[in-house]
Amino acid sequence: MRSIQRYFLNTRTFLTRLSGVPGVIFLPLMLLCFPLTAPAGDAAGAATFKAKCAMCHGADGAGKTPMGAKLNIPDLLSPEVQKKPDSALIEIIAKGKNKMPEFASKLTPEQITQLKDYIREIGKKH
Numbered sequence: 001m002r003s004i005q006r007y008f009l010n011t012r013t014f015l016t017r018l019s020g021v022p023g024v025i026f027l028p029l030m031l032l033c034f035p036l037t038a039p040a041g042d043a044a045g046a047a048t049f050k051a052k053c054a055m056c057h058g059a060d061g062a063g064k065t066p067m068g069a070k071l072n073i074p075d076l077l078s079p080e081v082q083k084k085p086d087s088a089l090i091e092i093i094a095k096g097k098n099k100m101p102e103f104a105s106k107l108t109p110e111q112i113t114q115l116k117d118y119i120r121e122i123g124k125k126h
């Protein structure tokens with residue numbers, strides 16, 4: 001009997017120690033990794049923008065391209081675009097609007113979110 005009690009007691013202290021250790025190790029690790037993942041998303045958004053959007057919207061997003069002038073493309077850095085909610089930007093990129101092509105069939109939802117973040121980012125720098 002005694003040995004069983006001791007066994008359970010030992011397992012309990014063992015388990016509490018065990019659950020404490022990952023917490024101590026992983027929490028700082030997660031905090032460390034978080035700032036590293038954000039710029040990775042930004043870089044992916046910038047690369048996709050350059051590949052799929054810059055020919056119309058310009059490398060800087062201002063739409064000052066021959067195509068921009070022809071299609072009357074809005075300046076993505078302007079307050080009119082920046083004040084739109086995230087959901088509106090995501091919807092326009094995914095579904096398209098007038099001459100703006102849809103990208104839901106060409107890009108993943110994650111890439112579209114990264115593009116939305118990228119548009120926010122260049123809007124802030126402006």
Ligand code: HEC
Pocket residue numbers: 048049052053054055056057067071072073074076080081084089092093097098099100101103115116119
């Ligand atoms: C063929 C040229 C073309 C390409 C390529 C293109 N766009 Fe557009 N985009 C347009 C046009 C034209 C509009 C204006 C649509 C309207 O309001 O009539 C527009 C509008 C937008 C808007 C909405 C601006 C507003 O007024 O709210 C966003 C956001 C946007 N584009 C993002 C993107 C992103 C991100 C990509 C790349 C994945 C992209 N566009 C690729 C032509 C293009």
